[in-house]
Amino acid sequence: MASFILRRLIASIFVLFAATFLMYILVSFAGDPLDDLRQSSAPNKAELIQARTKLLNLDVPPPLRYFLWLGGIFRGNFGVSIQNQPVNALLANAITSTLTLVTTATVLAILLGLTVGIVSALRQYSGFDYSVTLMAFLFFSLPIFWVAVLLKQYGAIQLNNWLNEPTIAIPVIIVMSLIAGLIWMSLIGGRWQRKLIVFGVAAVATGAVLAFLSVTQWFADPSIGIAVYAVLAIGIAFGITAISTGLRNRKALYASLIVAVIGIALYYPMMNSLLNGMTLWLFLLFAVLTLIVSGAIGWFMGAPDRGPVVRTTMIVGFLTAGLIALDKYMSYWQAYANSSRVRGRPIATVGASTPGLGGNFWVQGIDLFTHLLLPTIAIILISFASYTRYSRASLLEVMNQDYIRTARAKGLTQRTVIVRHAFRNALIPITTVIAFDVGALIGGAVITETVFGWVGMGRLFVNGLAASDPNPVMAFFVVTGTLAVLFNLIADLVYAGLDPRIKVG
Template sequence: MATFVIRRLVASFFVFLAATYLMYILTALSGDPLEDLRASTAPNAAQLIERRIDLLNLDVPPYLRYFIWLGGVGGCFIGQCNLGFNVQGQPVLEILGQALGQTLQLVTFAAIVAVVIGVIIGITTALRQYSTYDYSVTFVTFLFFSLPIFWVAVLLKQYIAIGFNDFLRQPTIPPLAIVVIALALGLIAAGIAGGDLKRRLIAGGTAAVVTGAALAYMSATEWFLTPSLGIVVVALTAIGLAFAVTAISAGLRNRRALYASLTVAVLAIVLYYPLQFLFVSMTLPLFLGLAIGTILLSGAIGYFWGGHDRWQSARTAAIVGFLTAGVIALDEFMSYWNAYSNSSRVRGRPIATIGAETPNLGGNFWVQGVDSFTHLLLPTIALILISIASYTRYTRSSMLEVLNQDYIRTARAKGLTERTVLVRHAFRNAMIPVATIIAFDIGAIVGGAVITERVFAWTGMGALFQNGLERTDPNPVMAFFLVTGTLAIIFNLIADLVYAALDPRIRIS
């Protein structure tokens, strides 16, 4: 495997050199970086032109100027990275850091959510092939996939931002809306449940009643003004997660894994109130430390419970601990919603339409977190709606192909449970094509969503690339290409290694 990795990296290095050379030459020859100064009527225009020529080495031909840029990039290996300056005289390395941070903040969560939801929907539609649920999901996903991103962004601004902000003035839900939403979710639950008519009616009816009751409660108590989960909802969610995660990861017959998950859930419930004192002085390093500590402690509890497969119990308990901790953190963020919404900078309209943060907001860790959420909400939804269709369809087709293989029929004939057949045999092999798609998408994701960034006024990697092209500014364009190209090489290599991890029949050599 080491030989394979080294060979791939060496080949990718030379391909990357050729690609960056062509990109630099094409960008440099696409226009005149001095055009704005030549048209200027400023008395010192000649001096400004001379200064820019010296700053950007414009007196050197582009095919030689590339090697000056390449030498600055080579300095990154010895801690002296120099990506040059843009036409405005700003260091490109500094601009790149800001743009990359904005883009990672924007697209990372959207990519993770799109992959998770897309894979889950793809698997459920494959298991309910040719059902009403399958046809409905197919129609909806392709509908959003075909919509222009700028139009989706405008709709989100109108109905989620402006509409929801207006709704908060009097947050009561009309009875007709409650009935329609409850029935819609009931139909979705019935489609997912499958089986005979009785089973679908029970699932759909239960989902509709629970949804209707929850919406009626939220409307009567004006929950949207001061949202919270509370200890009761957190406790029920923690116990539900313990059973659900165990059922998928280890199976409910694995009692030790179930007991480990329930132990983690009960521990989280017991610590709910003591943690409130710690949350008052929360910081980002402390938050990350608690997250890592939760995973390690939960895994240790699972390993302690043991069973015939200690690591399976540890994995299951760690997932339950992580998800339960997320629910508790969500409850704490929600408790600061009212303080954020009524602050002098927000003024009762919390859902933002532009930018990455509210200027001069202030506040503690939780208020800043709510502010980040409100600014991320619309562009994240836009990216998810556009990208989720491809993950759904690839997962569905791959899962259907795997389910028709001989080894799946053999596993069922041996008497293995359906969970074991789907999770241990079908799912891993079905993920191989999806892993390829995800690896190819990483470079494009970090490259920035140019249109989305423009609509929502995010100055990320997409804006860096677009502004560089418009101003005939090679250095920012090459910084963009350097990051996205490097990530494309790395993640394609990771995809090859993931193949071997997902399917032992694949050998990398």
């Protein structure tokens, strides 16, 4: 393993050297960094041209200038832009902005895409499968700039207008209830009598919840509350256990329920005192402690097969703690929406933050969420389609393999066959797609960043090309090239972890 990684890294270094040299030469001949000064009518034009020539070493031939630039890279210096701004500072701001946007969107797109694709494969040729296929092809074919503009209009402007008086019209409640009933009916499957019962129960339940939210104007001042939190925590314990180990594993179920009960017991102390005065590092500390305590409960109750129980309790602990954090965020929603900077328009359309907002950790978190909401949805809608189709096709192919039939012949449950055998092997081709997508997305979602006013890696690259500014362009290329090589190496290692037939060596 170590020798394989070392060989790949050495080969990658030579590839990066060759790629950066070629890119530097192309950028150097693609435009003239002095073009704006040559067309200037300033009286000191000659002095400005001489200063920029000296600043960017433009009097040195491009092949030799590359090695001057490379020497700066070895010292951790990407040089300066044509405006004499340090590229390191520009790159740091761009990476922070892009990672904030892309990480959230990519993780959610992968989770949603894999989940919906797997369910679609398990419900092959059902109404749900046909609906998901239609939506996937629709989202995949939509131009992202058009999606972004529609989100601005209906996801921000119209939604902000509605939030001033958040009541849901009766026709909307009826339509949404029918849609929810159809979704649950296609998911559950079975005979028509069972489908009709599921449809009726889901439609009535959805209508009742929406009517309650409309009457109480819940969206103006949202909250979860202890009663709903308790139901959700217990439901998470049962649901995660059913997926992870199966409800027959009583040790995992009891350990998960203990974690949920601890979360319920800590609800009021956390909401009323422990989460006040929160900082980012304290928030991360609480998250780590949650995982440690949840894992410890699984460890003590899971003997002799502790691994699956620990995994289950840690997931349950993370989700139940996340619900408390979400409720704490909700408690500050009204204060945020009515602040003087937001002025009742909480869903943002431009930028990564509200200038001069101030506020505590929770208010700043809501502000980040409202600015991330629309660009994240835009990226998810496009990425979600490909992940859904790849995961569906991959799982369907795996389900027809001989070892799956052997597993079923041994008497294993459907959950065990899917989760432990089929799903793991179905992830192998999807890993390749994810590795390429993550490397590309970190390079910047150029159109999304432009429409929503995010100054990220994509904008840094485009602005550098437009101004014939070589150093920002090369900084972008070094970062994205390195990440592409790194994620492909990680994908190779993940292959070996997913499939024991693959040997890394």
